[in-house]
Amino acid sequence: MAPKYLSVIFALASILVIEASTIGGKATTLGGWKPIPNLKDPQVLKAANFAVAEHNKEAKTTLEFVTIVKGEQQVVAGLRYRLVISAKSSAAAAAPTSYNAEVLSQPWKKLLKLISFRETRV
Numbered sequence: 199m200a201p202k203y204l205s206v207i208f209a210l211a212s213i214l215v216i217e218a219s220t221i222g223g224k225a226t227t228l229g230g231w232k233p234i235p236n237l238k239d240p241q242v243l244k245a246a247n248f249a250v251a252e253h254n255k256e257a258k259t260t261l262e263f264v265t266i267v268k269g270e271q272q273v274v275a276g277l278r279y280r281l282v283i284s285a286k287s288s289a290a291a292a293a294p295t296s297y298n299a300e301v302l303s304q305p306w307k308k309l310l311k312l313i314s315f316r317e318t319r320v
Contacts, residue, residue, distance in 0.1 A: 229272060229273060229274065230272065231270040231271070231272045231280060232270060232271060232272070233268075233269070233270055234268075234269040234270060234271050234279070237266045237268070237269055241277075241303065241305075242266065242269060242271075242279065242281075243266070244310070245279045245281065245301040245303055245310060246263060246266050246279075246281055246283050246299065246301075247263050248301060248310045248312070249281065249283060249297075249299035249301050249312055249315055250262070250263040250283065250285050250297075250299075252310075252312040252315070253297075253299070253312065253315040256312075256315075259287070260287060260288040260289050261285040261286065261287060261288070261297075262285060262286055262287075262288045263283065263285050264283075264284040264285055264286055264294045265283075265284045266281055266282070266283055266284075267282040267283065267284055267296060267320055268281075268282045269281040269282065274302075275304065276302055276303050276304035276305070276306075276307075276309070277302075277303045278300065278301070278302050278303075278313070279299075279300065279301045279302075279303065280298070280299075280300050281298070281299045281300070281301070282296055282297070282298060282299075282318065282320060283296070283297045283298075283299050284296055284297075285297055295317060296317070296318050296319065296320045297315060297316065297317055297318060298314070298315070298316055298317075298318045299312070299314065299315045300312075300313035300314045300315075301313060
């Protein structure tokens with residue numbers, strides 16, 4: 199009798215997993231990258247400002263954050279942000295340049311970690 203119930207439970211669980219992975223008729227990848235709905239969210243801005251400041255420390259530059267052009271986020275052990283940031287050099291009156299930055303945020307550890315930061319063309 200137990201094996202019969204287990205197969206029914208397994209079948210129901212499988213259906214729930216399939217249904218849970220489709221939202222609004224669109225399949226979603228668990229742990230996949232998703233567009234950030236609000237680029238002015240304080241946590242996203244904090245990650246972007248951190249990326250510029252950390253890059254300045256590592257590269258001994260004087261970039262100033264201007265704005266976030268676009269971004270994606272991924273739920274991992276925390277949040278991973280993939281951002282296109284506009285920043286300008288404080289040493290020159292040049293136009294802002296775009297940079298790809300990736301930042302890991304783990305608020306419960308009070309951790310922000312710069313994964314990568316490089317110039318890009320938008």
